[in-house]
Amino acid sequence: MNETLKNNTAAAEVDTRETVLEVKDLVVQYVLKEATVEAVNDISFSLKEGEAIGLVGETGAGKTTTALAILNLVPDPPGVIQQGSISVCGNDMLNLDVKELQKIRGKDIAMIFQDPMTSLNPVLVVGEQIAESVRLHEDVTASQAFDRAIEMLELVGIPGARAHDYPHQFSGGMKQRVVIAIALACNPKILIADEPTTALDVTIQAQVLSMMNDLKEKFNTALVMITHDLGVVAKMCDKVAVMYAGRIIESGTLEDVYNTTLHPYTEGLFNSLPRINNKGSELKPIPGMMPDPTRLPKGCAFAERCKYATERCFEERPASRYVNETHTVACLRYDEPDFHIEGVED
Amino acid sequence: MADNIIEVKNLKKYFKTPHGTVHAVDDVSFNIERGKTLGVVGESGCGKSTLGRNIIRLQDPTAGQVIYDGQDITDLSNQQMKRMRHDLQIIFQDPYSSLNPRKTVMEIISEPILFNKLMKGSSKQDVEKRVRELMDTVGLAQRLINSYPHELDGGRRQRIGIARALSLNPKFIVCDEPVSALDVSIQAQVLNLLKDLQKEMGLTYMFITHDLSVVNYFSDDILVMYLGMVVEKAPAEVLFKNPIHPYTKALLSAILVPKVNGNPDHISLRGEVTSPINPPDECRFTRRCDYICDTCKAGTPPLIEIEPNHFVACHCVKPEGITLQRTVGV
Known part of the structure; x- marks a missing residue:
């Protein structure tokens, strides 16, 4: 404090x-x-x-x-x-x-x-x-x-x-x-x-x-x-908080979240939108659905739909961590120093 | 010669009300090529859903012709239409109200098959097998066959609606805002499904939507409607690269791009859509338009081909020169 x-x-x-x-x-x-x-x-x-x-x-x-x-x-x-x-x-x-x-x-x-x-x-x-x-x-x-x-x-x-x-x-x-x-x-x-x-x-x-x-x-x-x-x-x-299953899984300034997207769910959201300037690009939907809020899984709520999920993701609930002064993400994979998502397509 | 599965000629649909006649669809003509998708965009009340319903004769047009596969279906009797409906199907917007809450998935999907006696003489098991096949096709888990719609979420319900439409092996499907009630991640799943089905089954779609980024992704050609009339029609890439009609321009500039600084000032339209009841004989966009010339009040403008396959209905656009002069609010 x-x-x-x-x-x-x-x-x-x-x-x-x-x-x-x-x-x-x-x-x-x-x-x-x-x-x-x-x-x-x-x-x-x-x-x-x-x-x-x-x-x-x-x-x-x-x-x-x-x-x-x-x-x-x-x-x-x-x-x-x-x-x-x-x-x-x-x-x-x-x-x-x-x-x-x-x-x-x-x-x-x-x-x-x-x-x-x-x-x-x-x-x-x-x-x-x-x-x-x-x-x-x-x-x-x-x-x-x-x-x-x-x-x-x-x-x-x-x-x-x-x-x-x-x-x-x-x-x-x-x-x-x-x-x-x-x-x-x-x-x-x-x-x-x-x-x-x-x-x-x-x-x-x-x-x-x-x-x-x-x-x-x-x-x-x-x-x-x-x-x-x-x-x-x-x-x-000017600020964004992305919510999933009742938690803020990524937050930061608009630039943080849009330009250096970190969480796999945020990435998935961006990639499921049709691109105005790139008609050829294929939509990449997030598979599956949001978990039932009466039976949230013990680990990360997004793990089941996440292509980066490891065994640990199903067991442990990720805490929010700061990656810079404003930008937070709740994802266990960022424990690995060289982990990165594939990124949002332009 | 293009292979047109649907030809619509001067289609009109008017509704009589105590306050006057609503010109819901007013003199619309276009063709849809087999295996292609025609996107229809416009705002609430522009007549896009009415147009879709009239083409498959869920409503009877006031005037004009609808030709399906070379046959004029405008004046077919209900009995004759019943046979036609095998080929012409529709997917509705709201997956919550378009499914009977008292029927199971099995009953909903098999109803068209039973009603049309498509599998006459086959056993109940065979019908169930067909329903299961359809569920596979649209990606619904077979264990849900005895579920009721209220047990399922929007994305799954919309898949039931799609399976129901496919049950008669249609050739042409009107998709009336099929994804606008769905969340983005689910929306993308359903759009991909519709695209895959089109490839596999050679379906032709008329895709009605108000979402311009979806229509661009999905369509080969796009029809822009305003107050019952077509104001612009072009292949999707052309329309997005080179919109001509002032309304199309405003619509495209109102798209919000999910990017930092991705949304410079849009062209803002004055006022709101004017009444479709007894519209005056002038360009219907005049009252909101920033580009007015002296001919705007002289009747409704015809669609003019300003470049190959690109049609615009605007008095101020001349075939020889397509630059508009901004006359209002300068």
């Missing part, structure tokens, strides 16, 4: 930004009668103001559970946060009562959910839905709150006059903009976006992402971008 402090002071010369989010040793399980789903298994990461981290992984990797845990919104039962601590702007999220949590949610930290079609209230005009969040967190009158709602709508590129329209009168892209307006209405320090553009068409995705980028810069918001799309991360984030 002391060492980290020292390191931080050393780094402070270049980076004076405040750490707004810190997740430490988080373990989340869904305890069911028949089995226990090990959704998130000991993950840690932190985020400074204005930074953007991409949590990447496939269905069931534990990305959304992580996001819910940060807000202390894991459905309980069956969800149980078994271990860990989460600090949002200095608040210990896991040890606050509901009243205090409600002050933080929406104010210091906000979330955008994947499906804009279902995250809006169909019987309230959108302006009211944006104003609600302002009213709850700030000492304003109803009409001031509504004025702010109109302002927010214009900020996300929707004419203010449409504040009196209902969600069904908007298209998918517009609804997602409304959701973003709600999330940003109280100028949060941290924004969690859970697959914000997955339900949108490509050209609309491009519009929404550039708008998010502009707003992020304008308000210096820290962003946790949850996605399965490596292209979205490349556009939006």
